[in-house]
Structures are given as C-alpha cells and as structure tokens.
Amino acid sequence: MQKPAVRFGRACNVTTIETYTKVAHVDATRRGLLGGPPAALARDDIKRKYRREPGFPVPVLIAPATLWLLVFLVLPLVSIFVFSFWKTTGHGMAPAFTLEHYRAFLVSEGFFDPNKPEFLTPSIFIRTLWTTFRFTITVMAICLILAYPLAYFLSMQVQDFKWQLALFLLAMVPFWTSYLIRAVAWLPMLGRHGLINEFLLDIGAIDEPVSFFLYSEFSYTMALVQLYVVLAVGPIFFSLAKIDRNLLEAARDMGANSFQIFREIIFPLSLPGIAIGMIFVFVMVMGEFATAVVVYGGKTSTTGTVILSYYVIANYPFAAVNAIMLMLAMMIGVVVILRVVDIRKEL
Amino acid sequence: MARSTPERRRKTRIKAGFSVYYAIFLIFVYGPMFAMFTLSFQGPRGGVTFPMRGLSFVWWERLAGPSAVGDIKSSLVRSLILAVIVMMITAIFSTMLAMAFRKKFHGSNVLFYAVMAGLMVPGVLLSLGLASLLRVIGIPPGWWYSALGVHVVWTLPFGFLVMMAVFNRFDVRLEEAARDMGADEWTVFKEVTLPLITPGIVAAGLFGFTLSYDEFARTTLLAGAQNTLPLDINAAMTQRVQPTIFALGTASTIFSLLMIGLFIVVYTILYRRSR
C-alpha cells in the first residue's frame, strides 16, 4: 500500500489522497490570510460533468445570516468605531473627530518627558491589556494540557458512540450552571476557613490557614481553567473522532509503535480541533471581566473591566477605544493561531 | 485470540489509566459544585461558607418561594425561551452557512471573517453599540429582540465551526448518487444530507442554547425592563450571597444531569427500534 502523505498540518484521510495531491499545486498559488480555499474547490473538474449546479443557490443560503450579522454586528461595530473618535461631554458624548482618546490609551502623560517617572513606560491601559493577555495564555496552555487527554480518552478509548457522547455531556454539565454561581462556589473551597484549609489544618500539614489559595493569581487561574476547559475538549474530541481508524491500522501494520503513531498521525490530524478549542478559550478569557472580582478580589484589572469602568462614568469614546484595542489584540491572536494551523483548509 | 496477552493487558492498563484521569477531571470540573451542593442544605443561620450550621431545607424553600430581590422564576422562563429561540436560529443559520461554504463564492472570505468577528467582539461593547443605536432610532431594547439579536451573533460562530467540521467529514458522493437517481435538491437534502448531519445540527443547537442561557455581558444593556436569569442572579447577589443561590445552582445541575440521562434513554430506545 502506498505510504499516506503525512506532513505537519496537512495529514489526510486515506480515501481522499488523490484529491489532496491535486490540490497541492493550487494551494501554492492561492494563499489567503488563512491558507488556501476549501478542499471542495478541487472537485470542480469532477463537477463540470453535471450540467446543474448542485446544492441550493448560495445567495439563498447566506441571505438570512448575512442580514442578521449586518444589523446586529456590523452596525454596532461601525457605531463603536465612530464613537471612538467622538469627544466626551461630562455625561455622554457628542459628534466630533478627535484622536485624544487613542492618544490617552497609548501614552500616559509624561511619556515624552525624561524627567517624569512615566518616561517611555507604556500606559496603564496597554499594561492592562498585556496582563489580560498573559493570563489568557497561561489559561490556554493549562486547558490544552488538561483537555487533550480527556478528548483522547473519549474518542479513542471509549468504543460505543453513545457512551462517548454521554461521558462528554457529563463533563459539560457544569457549563450549564450559571457561571456566576460557579465562580462564587470557589469561595467555600479556597477561603481561609474553606474546605481545603480546614482539611490541611486537620491533618496537621500546616499551622495557619494559607491565604494564598484565594484572592490570588492561583485562584484566578484555576477558576478560569475550570470555567472554560470544557470548551477546549469539544473540538479536540471532534477532530480525534474524525480520524479514520484504517489509517492507524495501516501504520501499525507497517510496524509503527504507539508513540510514532501519535506523533505522526493522531497529533497532526487533531491540530484543527486543538486550534478551534484554543480559539474558543482565548476569546472567552480575553473578554473576561466578572471572575476577577469574585475570585481575585478585584485585585487585577482586565481590559473588560476597564471598558466597564469607563462606560459607567459615561466616557463612551474611551471605552470604545479600549474595546477596539481589545478586538485588535484578539484578532491578532486568532490569526496567529490560524496561521500555525490552517483550519480553513481542513474545513 | 488468547485471553490475556501482554498486549491486551497493556491496553487495559492504558484504558484504566485514562479512566482514572477522566474521574479526576470530573472531580476538578465539578469540584466547587460539591461544596455548592452541600452548602445548599445549610442551616438557617449558616452562610455561604463552611462550617455547616445544621442541616435544613430552608434555602430550597426560599428558592421556591418569593425572593427578596428580583423574580427568579419568571426570569428563568425568559432565559429558557430566549435560549430555545437562539438554539433554533443558530442551528438553522449555521447549517445554511456551512452548506454555502462548501462552494467557493464571491465574498466568502469576508463572510467568514464577519461570522468569526461575532466571536471576537467584547460583549459589553456590542451591548453598548446596539443600545445606543436603538436609542437613536427610537426603539427600546427588549429581551426577545435586541438581546436575541446579539446572542445569535455570539453563538453563530460556534455553531458555524461545528457545521463546517461536519460537512468536511461528509461524503459528497452520497448526495451525487441521489442526484444521479433523479432526486431534486430538496429531496436530496431531506433524505440524504439532513439525517447524516443531524448530530452536527444538534451539537450546534446545543452550543446555541448553552451559550445563550448563561449569557451575561451581552445582555446587560439589551434586556430591557425585564431581567434574564443571569442578570437576576447578579442582582440577587448584589443584595446578599446566600445559600439560596447554591440551591439554584444545584437545582440547575441536577436538571442538566437528568436531561443527559433522558437523552441516553431516548437514544437507546430509538436506536434499538431502528434495528
């Protein structure tokens, strides 16, 4: 049997080998931001055999969703963009065109003054964005480490599809409980008089309650992981379930051991799922604002919190600027992830 | 085959190892819920942390009765209705979009980014943008249209990605075979495509339901005069964090577990019947 074409990020199913090899030269000439056009394109020459265009007409299919997005996404976004240039009155905003809010975001006063302590230091808002980003990366990494074995277990070890789904849903159930309640539920566990401290005191491991468990980076990270790890499991599970078992059989026949199979076949084929899962977690944690107050005692500020604080004092333009910066950061993050893994091609 | 070869033993050990990991994972994800569950039976003078001051159903009674702040029961109903509508719209839209994306068409890249953008826009600002827009136009926000609009924008990318993955796995030859036999588009869709992508649609809908049901940031300004459940929970917590909230959390967890149990039972029955 022909050795399957397996390369980092472009492993493929045995049944569609011919298709992908045809696609190869098309890819090189048509790279978009997210990689080449979908694999379906390759079937054009086959489709030409049919006189009728298969499938429902595209405009009909995309019309409702497009309209919806226009009204509820594009319009508000454009408004926010416009607002970021308006000036603030004490109690709202008025149409204008000013860059002062962007300036206030990017540089703090005294940025250009060598005598001031703020000389060349990034503004608090940039630093907040960076802190948000830092936590997000940590949470993403931990989620990946925790989610992957679980998805692997569900898709590879559990045989019956019914049980796969049941166990997966069982793990997802907490996701259906209000996230506010779940955040608050950490308090009885981690507090100075919480379960963990009481337990450690009882068994004599410590003399005094450890205050580090709550209202610290530790509790914040752990709460975030617990809240969002299930989101990462789903897409990875899906990708892994998709892998053709024949491929694994074939590799085993050719003498590969388990580790090689994992490294060469399973892991690359699951990359799209990993990417999507990571994007989900990335997006949710970057947009966070409420958990920090509950579990970290408000001792950190995320950009989401900043947006809210400026919104509360009716400084909408500045809140809009922060939002746009946050969006930019998120888009950059997502693009980076998608560059590493060309999911558009896989999709 | 030999009953217990070294290979089989190794496989069993690996599987056992993973099962243990699954159990630990569950404990981690459910962890605080155990505390929540226990504390919902807190005595009447107890608070939201340990120690337990007696056992009672007092907080469960308070959950069922009138609440001091907000109206949990009607906001629950509102949240459920909203989530169901969001679920259906997400499922339908994601399927239609994913089907469109099976072909290449003008502006497909732009549309793809637009859908993904729904994921990346911070909820609070979409809330603000839409609310201000509505004010300018003169329409007051309401939970069943403005909040609905933004919820779908948020859930659509999730559903869309699921459906895209489903269609990627889909074997086009099945549809082609049906077309070869003379079926028209709608029949092809109904008889061949739909039954095969049903699990994906269910998943997309499930995402839609889950995300909408617990949605807080996007709803704050757009719910109008009546709170949805997360908003009411937040309002109740601003007054006092009492074990009632834990009773609510426990109730909703038990409800979800029951739903899964029901799902397994229904699926088993249907599956057996189709054989």
Add this chain to the structure above:
Amino acid sequence: MPYESPEHLRNLWSRRSVLKATAASVAAGVAGSFSKIAEAADGLRSIGLGVSEINEIQSQASKDLGFPVAGQAMGYGEMFGKMLNQNDQYEIAEGYYNDMRVMGPAKVWQPIDTKKLKDWDKVTNLTKTGKLTPESSVGQGDAPYLFLWVDENGNKTKGPSQYISMCPAFHNADSIGYNPKATGRPIESWGELLNKDFKGKVALLNVPQIGVMDAAMAVEALGLKKFGDKGNMTKAEIDFLIDYLIPLKKAGHFRAFWENFGQSVNLMVNGEVVLESMWSPAVAAIQAEGVPCAYAFPKEGMRGWHGGLAISAKVKGKQLDQAYEYINWWLAGWPAAFVARQGYYHSIPENAKKFLDAAEWDYWYDGKPAAKDLSDPFGTVIIKKGDIRSGGSYWNRYSKIAVWNSLMDENDYLVKRWTEFLTA
C-alpha cells in the same frame, strides 16, 4: 457511518413536523413577551441598587396604591448606565445625589414640583440646606443640597426653588465595619484601614469614586496629607494618594476589593477580612450569619451618601400622576420604616416613626439601647437587647459628615490611577 440513514431520523425531519415545531415555539415566545408589553403604559417601573429595590417594598406599594409597581435591581455600573442611557425603560429611578453631576446636564430626569409633594415641608434641612441641625458641618464633596434645587427646566439654581431634581428618600453615613472579636479593640479612626496590624485582612470598595474617598480619609487620619476637598481632589492629591497606596497593595495589605453589597458581607462572614469599608446594612447581614460585627464611628467623621427618587424625563400623563403618588407614598413612611431596619435614615423622620415600634425608633433613630431583640426587615434577629447604635442618634451621626460621595472634576484621571492601584 451508516449509509442507510435510520427511518426515525428521516421522519423527524418531515417538513410538516419541523414547521409545526417552529411555529409553536415562536408563537409561545411572542405571546409571552407581548403580554408584558401591554403593561408598560400603566403602572411604574423602578430601577436601582439591590439595597433599595426590594420586592417587599414594591409589592406593598402595588397593594397600597392600586397600580402595579415593578422593581429591577442591578449592580452599580449597570444601574448608572441604564439611568443615563435608557430613561424610556423606567419611570422611577432610585438614584444618588452624587450622580446628579452627570444626570443633571444629561437631562434624563424631569424636575419634581415640590408643590405636588404632600409632606415637603416636613423634609429635614439636611437635604435643603445641608445642615441637619444648625451645628452640623456640611462636609466636603457633593453634598445633596448642592444638587437639589433646580428650575422648571432642570437647570441648577443657586438657592431654594419650587422644583427639585430628586426627591430625598433614604440616606446614610458609611464608615468602617469590623469584627470586634478579631480586632480585639474598637476601631475609632479611618487610619486603622491602613494599619499594618491588619495586613492582609482589609478590604476596600472597588468603585473608584467611593473607594478613593475611604482611602483619602485614612491617609488624612494618619496625618500624612491634608486634602483641600476630598470630594474634589487635584491631580497632585490623587497622585500622592495612589503612590502611597500602591506599595501597600504590593505588600499584600489588602485582601480583596468588593464590588457589591453581597460580597462585602461574604468577606467578613468567611473570615477573610477583619475590617473593611462597608455599607451599614451589612452589619446587620453579617450579624445575622452569626459573626460579630460593629460599625465604627470614627473621630474624623463619616462618609455620607444620599439617595432619592427621580422621575424619568419621558414620563407623562397618567403615569406621571402615578409617579407622584409613589413618591408621596415613600415620603409617608412605610418604606422608610422598612429600610430603617437595615440602618437607613429617611428624610421625614416623624413619618418613619409612624411605622416603627417604639423600641425600633429608639434604637435606630434615637441612639438609645435596644429595649428588646430587634430584627431586620426579613425577620432575622440582628440587634440584641441592650445594644447601642454606634455613633448614637441620627442627629449626632449626621452632624459629623466629613465627606459626601462625589464625582470629581478629575474623574477620568482618578479612574486611570485607581486602575493602576488595583492592578499593582
């Protein structure tokens, strides 16, 4: 993957059943919501914080007045945003006088005609002139009387006039709450918030406008700096304050910052903090959970705040009359007694007295020892027989307001530097 799709799934998708299901759910959703819309033209919608939007009050109002009154409670930020942006979504706003700096120019509320308020003459001078008794100090910051008087167009006037911006309702003086058993001694000064003895066991309110005031009181109490007007600080003063606080935070002095009432209660009940800036009903709530709690009456004075009832600018006709009825109902005293049991004062004490029994009046307003165990509005006993309210009587406590909750001129700068402090 089966090539023959199961019969049951094919039937599931028959066009008829899908259409039926969709139609049914959409109809249910629409019907459910329309029934609510029909209500909007009659009755009142009231919004505010969870400490004043309480179902008992609104349902009692509906009963007494004969038309529905619906309340919606939310967090401070959302409330502010909704009051400012969506005044077609409510008729009554239970707002605070320091918000008037923003709400006033925004013209979201309509001026209230004092001639239509039955007991206007009985309202104490606290709101009218700023001095509860002739010997009281007015206090720095946004004192309510500065924002009370308006002309019929809603613009601020210099002195008393016929129209007011908000009708005064509940108010209180905040200070520090502490666990006397844990501290071992009474707290008598704002400076104790920054006392190294309590490192890691202190919490502050995280709202910049209010939290910074508590911190400023503490810093001034320690003799580190004298502020010109704590309610309206200059950039240099803000810098001094924040630069002093940041190293403290880095050293772990502050256990947490709380955002809403419930969290402040939790922090004390869970034993996480020993003293914190606190709103007075929290004392009752904490004691109800079995944790000892006392409210300080610092020698430097208290931080005052004043809430009131405002009418949205969009209200007219029958609803406007109903709004006035509701406000008059508040002034008449039943809700005043209700919130008194949480520790709030009312602008017409004699009306509140009508609905409080003698022992309650003596404790909450007159500063006398409790003649018997007293309970909060929800029935939980919170005051033991013999307790005395710290600071004594209403007139004593309110004569020494050091500063009022305020919105400063340098608010933007304050928020920026406060964010730095929070993230340090």
